[in-house]
Amino acid sequence: MTSDATGGPGGEFPDALLSLRDLRVSYPGKGRRAPRARILKGVSLDIRPGETLGLVGESGSGKTTIGRAVLGLAPVESGTVTFAGSRIERAGRARRRALARDLQVVFQDPYTSLNPSLTVGDTLGEPLLGQGAGTKEARARIAELLERVRLPADAAGRLPREFSGGQRQRVAIARALALRPRLVICDEPVSALDLTTQRTVLELLLEIQEETRVAYLFVTHDLGVVRFMSHRVAVIQGGELVETGDAVQVTSEPRHPYTRALMLAAPVADVREQRRRREAAELSARS
């Protein structure tokens, strides 16, 4: 079966910024004779400019692998990845370097994703200088970025260890934004943060999207977060997309049994809300 989060039956989004078609990723088996481990089994999805596609599914379902395949970090067996009109699934190193202008990533763990020996200024300056900016231009852009993510200007001279998890994640976001990308892959960007900090970082990402029209592929296992952030949601199970659609519709009236099960498994503090969800899921299962 081919999984599909495109514009509908045969209805691709003609204005898509990123399109995956029948994408298959597999890794060599562990032993010499072991079969390859098939991780993505024919995934198709579209993301339009300025849009957030939330990608949800349980641990091991292949969410991160989709992001890695787009970034050229997972072995694509077959299928296509088209970004801004060009096929990139087999892009070499030079093309990848050029693509870094438009395609960036924010990882889950702000404690390991930043180089501990680089100051925040050097962390933000690296991509700018690497793409040919002059020192003065880079310095101005660093100041702008720090202000954008609401860090003080003197943060530039400090090391990551001097910052909290939420502040570090804001540095990681600033670094991803440095080159004004068109798409940022956000791989569980708030899962390592406490709830209040999560909210601040998510709101920051939304503000930035409003200002810049950046698109996000937003990977998360948290249905509350996905609903808050996404325009559309794709649900992945065992390397296949099982349901896709408008974020509110998928999270409040899921059609696929797997999505319903995910919804029921999602922790909610409020017992009445838990009951409401269960009843809604049962109703929708009957209809």
Ligand SMILES: Nc1ncnc2c1ncn2[C@@H]1O[C@H](COP(=O)(O)OP(=O)(O)OP(=O)(O)O)[C@@H](O)[C@H]1O
């Ligand atoms: N380099 C690799 N070699 C072999 N198998 C891999 C490799 N990377 C990932 N996998 C396997 O691919 C499957 C999907 O992993 P992936 O990280 O995409 O899942 P996920 O949905 O992002 O999970 P999580 O929410 O736990 O991060 C897992 O079974 C994982 O063990």
